Amino acid sequence: MSSSVTSPAEFYLDxxxxxxxxxxxxxxYLVSTIGFVDRELRKIDVELDEIDLSGVTEIDTVGAWTASQLAEKHSAKVVGASSRAERLIKALGESADSSTVRAPREGVMMRVPRAVGEGVANFGAGVLTLLSFLGEVIAGFGSIIRHPRRFRRKAFVHQLERVGVTSLGIIGLMSFLIGIVVAQQGAVQLQQFGAEIYTINLTGRLTLRELGVLMTAIMVAGRSGSAFAAQIGTMKLTEEVDAMRTIGISPIEALVIPRIMAAVLMMPLLGFYAACMGIIGGAFIASISLDIPFLTFLSRIQEVVPMYDLYVGMVKAPVFGLIVAIAGCYQGMQVSGNSEQVGLRTTKAVVQAIFMVIVLDAFFAVFFTQIGWA
Known part of the structure; x- marks a missing residue:
């Protein structure tokens, strides 16, 4: 039989x-030739006495491993092996180790303090990075105030459309449905005391003071905040941000400030729009389940809802917009390495924005109660 390495390996049962x-x-029996018989060798299920290698013309590590695996599987002994084959089979046997390999693990007394320390250190580094980003944003605003021509008007208008106009549909539908739920559930509870007329007070004050602005902020965080992080993060990966710095354009002025201003400006308008849609939803369900005429519900809102409830919502709205925009832009500017970072940073932007919005809303609730706007 020819010893050419291009010929396939063969076998037979004696x-x-x-x-x-x-x-x-x-x-x-080389890596380039053994593929022809590997599957057939695996199918052998009879008991073997010997595995004869005297007819093997050439052998490498793969061929030696195949022979040793066959011998171990069928409890057979290898005979007729050349000196090279014997050395390879012996080396494979010495390196074989069936024990489970586990990474060394420190004890609890060392592992827990180390994890806590790393968490504190990462938190501190994150705070410093955030403060640095906020400093750049403030410096960017100062630069634009000194040089108004550097303000990106087209980018600002575009972000106004993206944050505000294109989100009217989903925010309106969400607020309308929330108004229906609040009015319906409130009416069910108030009917037990014969006070279902106060459903108007409940719906009006809750939507204007809390739910309208809060749900709008959450929706904007999930919709626009994530878009900010993904857009800026993608530009970071494609080195567009570095290219802007190279040609003398500040990424903060060109990318971050228009988005922050758009979110701050549109949040009060969206919050008021959401509150109005919530009241309309409450009036709609009241006209069906409580026999309160639609127009009577709306006119009664003006009498029972104090004006400062509207002020409370409008004061909170731009702050929530600022938080959402800063979270999205900050996480986008932190993207580096690979495309997986875009998804991770986008998720962080949404989670952080929603968390901070809810925390601030709680602080606002306590503050306005203390000053008498309860």
Whole structure:
């Protein structure tokens, strides 16, 4: 048989003896030739006495590993091996280790303090990075005030459309449905005391003071805050941000400030719009389930809802918009390395924005109660 490495490896079973058959391997057993017989060798399920390698013309580590695996599987002994084959089989046997490999793990007394320390250090580094980003934003606003021509008007208008106009549909529908739920559930509870007329007070004050602005902020965080992080993060990966710095354009002025201003300006308008849609939803369900005429519900709102409830909502709205925009832009500017970072930073932007909005809303609730706007 030719010893050319291009010829396939072969085998046959020698059943001439009285005992179990012998497996005879012939030809070159190399990584480039063994593929022809590997599947057939795996299918052998009879008991073997010997594995004869005397017909093997050439062998490498893959061929030696195949022979040793066959011998171990069928409890056979390897015979007729050349000196090279014996060395390879012996080396493979010495390096074989069936024990489970586990990374060393420190004890709890060391692991917990280390994790806490790393968490504190990462938190401190994150705070410093955020303060640095806020400083750049403030410096960017100062630069634009000194040089108004550097303000990106087209980018600002575009972000106004993206944050405000295109979100009117989803925010309006969400607020309308929330108004229906609040009015319906409130009416069910108030009917037990014969006070279902106060459903108007409940719906009006809750939507104007809390739910309108809060749900709008959450929706904007999930919709626009995530878009800010993804857009800026993608530009960071494609080195567009570095290119802007190279040609003398500040990324803060061109990318961050228009988005922050758009979110701050549109949040009060969206919050008021959401509150109005919530009241309309409450009036709609009241006209069906409570027999309160639609127009009567709306006119009664003007009498029972104090004006400062509207002021409370409008004061909170721009602050929530600022938080959402800063969270999205900050996380976008922190993207580096690979595309996976875009998804991670986008998720962080949404979670941080919603968390901070809810925390600030709680602080606002306490503050306005203390000053008598309860």
């Amino acid at each position: 059943e001439g003896g009285d005992g179990p058959p012998r497996l005879v391997l012939t030809g070159p």
